[in-house]
Amino acid sequence: MYDVSGLPGLETAAGLLPPDxxxxxxxxxxxxxxxxxxxxxxxxxxxxxxxxxxxxxxxxxxxxxxxxxxxxxxxxxxxxxxxxxxxxxxxxxxxxxxxxxxxxxxxxxxxxxxxxxxxxxxxxxxxxxxxxxxxxxxxxxxxxxxxxxxxxxxxxxxxxxxxxxxxxxxxxxxxASAPDRKTAIALRRIATSHGSASMADIAAELDCSRKHLVEMFHRNVGIAPKTYARMVRFHRVRQLAMSSGRAMADIALECGFSDQAHMSRDFMEFSGETPSRWKRRVS
Known part of the structure; x- marks a missing residue:
């Protein structure tokens, strides 16, 4: 409910705003x-x-x-x-x-x-x-x-x-106090990799354990780093589907999913609908 496009959940895709x-x-x-x-x-x-x-x-x-x-x-x-x-x-x-x-x-x-x-x-x-x-x-x-x-x-x-x-x-x-430097670095790594960065690699870059990385995210982000990365990857899938018109199977592979079924499961978890239903609704 807090896309950068507006009010809680206010997206600009057709069907989510009042039609007129x-x-x-x-x-x-x-x-x-x-x-x-x-x-x-x-x-x-x-x-x-x-x-x-x-x-x-x-x-x-x-x-x-x-x-x-x-x-x-x-x-x-x-x-x-x-x-x-x-x-x-x-x-x-x-x-x-x-x-x-x-x-x-x-x-x-x-x-x-x-x-x-x-x-x-x-x-x-x-x-x-x-x-x-x-x-x-x-x-x-x-x-x-x-x-x-x-x-x-x-x-x-x-x-x-x-x-x-x-x-x-x-x-x-x-x-307020300055932002936590290590959390900011980890968030940036996840964003620039579109959610594909390894948590082990991020922890190594920050010179901390994976347990410490999880605790840091729990405190400063609210959810586990792996969950956040999966959400970033989900949004990357939607962005590519909206902008490129490519097949969802191709997008799934580009975004690092093992197959389209894996991507569809994440899509359902995060959005409550299948990729095909979402595409029909916003097209």
């Missing part, structure tokens, strides 16, 4: 260059017509901060949300599966998408405490969460709303 552009408002702003290692984007989102909208986010690699100043969302990880699973201002750590987000035509919010390292610094808690959970912002930020919601609701201009959130995010990041 007049149904919603979307504004996106990149972070200042000095904060690109911590923040991926700032996004404003609002619905302009009544209805029931469902968004599905597959194993996102970003950690979202959502500040809603209108209606709530109903959200669940790995399944359809129940009516009482309502969230307005919240975050959620990394989750190796699909998140399902329902809204009902009156939602308006600001979303900040953090890198895992940025989230660790901004929230100031071990990331395993946020992983695979929906966490109300009050539990982490205290009165600041309520203050933000009220201030954004009272401000009518979307650019000023984004500016309010930006200033608070940047101030907290500047006050």
């Amino acid at each position: 552009p007049d149904c919603f408002f979307l504004i996106r702003r990149p972070p200042q260059p000095a904060f690109c290692d911590a923040v991926l984007s700032f996004t404003g989102y609002a619905e302009r017509t009544s209805g029931h909208f469902r968004q599905i986010q597959a194993a996102p690699l970003a950690v979202p901060l959502i500040i809603s100043f209108s209606s709530f969302f109903t959200i669940a990880l790995g399944r359809t949300p129940k009516q009482d699973e309502r969230f307005a201002c919240f975050t959620s750590g990394l989750y190796a599966g699909p998140a399902v987000i329902d809204s009902f035509g009156a939602s308006a919010c600001i979303q900040v998408d953090f890198t895992p390292i940025g989230a660790r610094r901004f929230f100031g808690v071990p990331m395993h405490e946020l992983a695979a959970r929906m966490v109300p912002l009050d539990d982490i930020l205290g009165p600041l969460a309520w203050h933000l919601r009220e201030r954004l609701g009272a401000e009518p201009d979307w650019n000023r709303r984004l500016g309010i959130v930006e200033s608070i995010v940047y101030r907290r990041l500047l006050e």
